[in-house]
Amino acid sequence: MSYDLFLSRDYLIFSCAHFVIGENFFEPLHGHNYKILINVYGDQGKDNMVIDFRLIKRILVPIVDSLDHHIIIPEKNKFLELTEQGEQLIVNIPHIDKEYEFPISDIVLLPIENTTVEELSHYFVNVLTNNDELRRENIDQVTVTVFEYEGQGVTFELFPCKNN
Secondary structure (H helix, E strand, O other): EEEEEEOOOOOHHHEEEEEEEEEEEEEEEEEEEEEEEEEEEEOOOOOOOOOOOHHHHHHHHHHHHOOOOOOEOOOOOOOOEEEEOOEEEEEEEEOEEEEEEEEEEHEEEOOOOOOOHHHHHHHHHHHOOOOEEEOOEEEEEEEEEEEEOOOOOEEEEEEHHHHO
């Protein structure tokens, strides 16, 4: 028998600014109130639970809190040139002749290629499934949905998560 444990709480909501850049498109700086939905699929473990909700909270809340009210920058985006100058981060986008300057304290660099909901959902799945406490034999799959608006988001799933 398999269960679908899900978690979508107020502590999994964050507001931040971002922009999306590619070879042939640019979405300028703007913000969203993101909401995360986590699904963990599996059987009951020895404690009669798929997993303790508190574990997921302990893993994700510090990350969600670190993103809240910040500007997220994709550090793996090949179209960006990032330069620190004192307390500032200069974000240069040469192929569209655009440049931003932000206080470093307002920035979170994420190890992703772009700040799309697709990349964010993949990032959060990786955070969860790379945690040794979550990688249990009874867990078959982890999915994360990131909503940028109510009714608009993306789900990334990792199956089976114990082989990540």
